[in-house]
Amino acid sequence: MPKRRSLIEMTDSERDAFLASGRTLNLASLGPNGRPHLVAMWYCLLDGTIWCWTYAKSQKALNLRRDPRVTGLIEQGDRYEELRGVTIYANAAIEESPSQVALVGRTLFERYQSGTSTVSIESFLGSAPKRIAFALAVEEFVSWDHRKLEGRY
Template sequence: MPGQRRGTRIAMTDEERDAFLRTQPVCRVATAGAGGHPHTSALWFVWDGTALWLNSLTRSRRWADIRHRPEISVLVDDGGFDFLRLRGVELLGCGEVVGEVPRKGTPLDELAVPERLFAEKYMNGGTFRYDGRHAWLRLRPEKVASWDFAKLRA
């Protein structure tokens, strides 16, 4: 992944970024519809160290937008009201469909890791549940920018 040009002083290291993405609960996914109109929605996700995995409803505007125009921006952030606690990661690239649509549980090696990570993160280590309404989107970021304003204290 290419590094960021601005804000290198506050950029997260690869290790900091990976830990941040593994622990944050929600991301915001920005898409553009057929008319170019933006749409942003909150979504659960998992990070496997190289790709962001989104488990999305297949009958959603987000899904329709990505199928029409796969370029997306995903933002993961936290920090609240204290400026020096703000941190986040923005990932840009194309969302790609992986596996059956909708996902009903047909074994697929490529989805074993994201489904395990998702179950560990959101199902208290339980088993991933297939509901026949969701499917997987993978974002292999082409560009990543990160910030951690706590680094300004140093």
């Protein structure tokens, strides 16, 4: 009998589709006291790479400059048999070039705000000069999809 873990693991294509459809990345960096600093982030995919942006003076940015190691979680489901998610072990690569920060900001706006908000793209990007972008250089994905159990426990 196959191990339970192998029954629920997503294939690469399932994982990629899940990441593309996910909404919030719970991202943990290491704070100055060594404890996880956990925040909810909007994210986007650019050429298959996960990108976020944040204020350059934020605690998160300070943490990433000190130690780029992060762990992320994207999950969905309200009942056990619906739970699915992806844990991401990665290193954050900070990008400060204005063009890349603006590209990430524009992509985030299109993904989360466009057509659903009274916020304009100009207003949204107004904070770009105060921000950094960062890409997640993934070392490992761990995924699960309890729907594959088809109600079996």
